[in-house]
Amino acid sequence: MYSIFESAELGPxxxxxxxxxxxxxxxxxxxxxxxxxxxxxxxxxxxxxGAGVIVTGYASVSPEGRQMPRMLGAHExxxxxxxxxxxxxxxxxxALAGLQLVHAGGQTRAEWIGGRDPVAPSFxxxxxxxxxxxxxxxxxxxxxxxxxxxxARRAREAGFDFVQLHAAHGYxxxxxxxxxxxxxxxxxGGDLRQRFRFLQEVWAAVQGAAGPDYPVAxxxxxxxxxxxxxxxxxxxxxxxxxALRAPCLIEVSGGTAASGDLGPVRRVDAPEQEAYFxxxxxxxxxxxxxxxxxxxxxxxxxxxxxxxxxxVADFFSLARPLLWEPDLPARWAAGDRTPxxxxxxxxxxxxxxxGRGVRCVVREKLESELGVGTR
Numbered sequence: 001m002y003s004i005f006e007s008a009e010l011g012p013x014x015x016x017x018x019x020x021x022x023x024x025x026x027x028x029x030x031x032x033x034x035x036x037x038x039x040x041x042x043x044x045x046x047x048x049x050g051a052g053v054i055v056t057g058y059a060s061v062s063p064e065g066r067q068m069p070r071m072l073g074a075h076e077x078x079x080x081x082x083x084x085x086x087x088x089x090x091x092x093x094x095a096l097a098g099l100q101l102v103h104a105g106g107q108t109r110a111e112w113i114g115g116r117d118p119v120a121p122s123f124x125x126x127x128x129x130x131x132x133x134x135x136x137x138x139x140x141x142x143x144x145x146x147x148x149x150x151x152a153r154r155a156r157e158a159g160f161d162f163v164q165l166h167a168a169h170g171y172x173x174x175x176x177x178x179x180x181x182x183x184x185x186x187x188x189g190g191d192l193r194q195r196f197r198f199l200q201e202v203w204a205a206v207q208g209a210a211g212p213d214y215p216v217a218x219x220x221x222x223x224x225x226x227x228x229x230x231x232x233x234x235x236x237x238x239x240x241x242x243a244l245r246a247p248c249l250i251e252v253s254g255g256t257a258a259s260g261d262l263g264p265v266r267r268v269d270a271p272e273q274e275a276y277f278x279x280x281x282x283x284x285x286x287x288x289x290x291x292x293x294x295x296x297x298x299x300x301x302x303x304x305x306x307x308x309x310x311x312v313a314d315f316f317s318l319a320r321p322l323l324w325e326p327d328l329p330a331r332w333a334a335g336d337r338t339p340x341x342x343x344x345x346x347x348x349x350x351x352x353x354x355g356r357g358v359r360c361v362v363r364e365k366l367e368s369e370l371g372v373g374t375r
Contacts, residue, residue, distance in 0.1 A: 033073020222280025
C-alpha cells in the first residue's frame with residue numbers, strides 16, 4: 001500500500017486516504033441551484049472511485065453570489081433535502097463529504113443572478129465580466145457574512161462532514177484579500193490585516209451557525225499572479241492567521257480568471273509541468289501546523305508520493321483527471337500506477353456551458369467511436 005493511501009487526519013476527521021476530489025463546477029444543478037438526479041449520480045460515481053475526500057462544486061451562499069448557470073445553491077433552506085442526497089451519495093463508500101461555499105462577488109453576470117447588480121469590495125472591474133460591480137455597504141457585508149453562516153448550518157443539517165470556504169480564484173473572499181480588488185479605506189480595506197477582516201468574520205459566522213465543533217476547510221490562493229494582486233508572502237500570512245482558527249484543511253491554489261496562463265486551470269503536457277502550485281503549498285506548509293493540501297496538475301502517483309515525502313503537502317487534490325476517470329484513485333490503490341489519462345485539453349467545461357454537464361469530451365468521443373455508452 002502506498003503512503004498516499006494510508007488513512008490521515010483531516011482536523012478532527014479521518015480520511016481513508018490522502019486524495020481529495022477538488023471542488024469542480026459540474027453544471028448539473030437545476031436552474032435555481034437545486035440538486036438533480038444527474039448530479040447525485042455523478043457524486044455517487046465519484047464516491048465509488050476511491051478518493052478519501054470529495055468536495056462538491058461550489059455552492060452559492062447568497063442569491064447574488066451565483067457565478068454560473070446550474071451551479072449548486074445553499075442559500076435557502078429548501079436546498080437541504082437535495083444536499084442531503086449528495087452527502088449520502090458521497091459517504092456511501094466511506095469518503096468524507098465537503099460542501100464548498102462561495103460568493104462570486106464581481107465575477108458574475110446580472111442575467112445569472114436574477115438581474116441584480118454584481119457586488120464586490122470596491123468599484124473595480126472583474127476581467128472577463130462585462131459589468132463593473134457595485135461596492136458593498138457595511139449592511140450588505142454583514143448580511144453576506146451571515147449568509148455564509150446560514151449556508152454552513154444547512155451543510156451540517158444535510159450531513160456533510162465539513163464545509164470548505166472558497167477564498168481563491170478571484171471570488172468575493174479573495175477579492176477582499178487582494179489589494180488589486182479591495183480599494184476600501186474603511187475597516188475592511190487598507191493593510192493585509194484589515195483586508196483579512198472579511199474572512200475572519202465569515203469564519204466566526206460559520207462556527208456560530210454550524211457549531212464550534214463543525215470542521216471548516218478553506219481554499220486559499222497562494223498568489224493571484226496579477227500585478228498588484230495578492231502575493232505569496234501575504235498569502236502565507238493569511239494562511240497563518242487562518243490556521244489559528246484550526247481549519248481541518250488549507251487547500252492551496254492560485255490565480256484567477258484574469259491570470260491567463262498562470263490561472264488555476266493550466267495545460268500539463270509533461271511530467272515536469274505537474275504540481276504547478278507546489279512552491280506556493282510548500283510556502284504555506286512551512287508556516288502552519290494544520291493539514292495542507294495542494295491542487296493543480298497532479299497526474300501521477302509518483303508525484304503525489306514525492307510531494308508527501310518532501311513535506312510539500314498532506315493532501316492532494318485532483319479535479320480534471322476525475323472527469324475522465326472517476327475511479328482513478330481506486331486504480332492507483334489497486335497497483336496500476338499509470339498516470340491519469342487526462343490530457344489537460346480543458347474541453348471538459350464546454351458541455352457544461354451547453355447545459356449537458358461538465359464532462360471529459362475526449363472520453364466521450366472515444367466511447368462514441370467504440371459504441372460504448374457515455375455518462
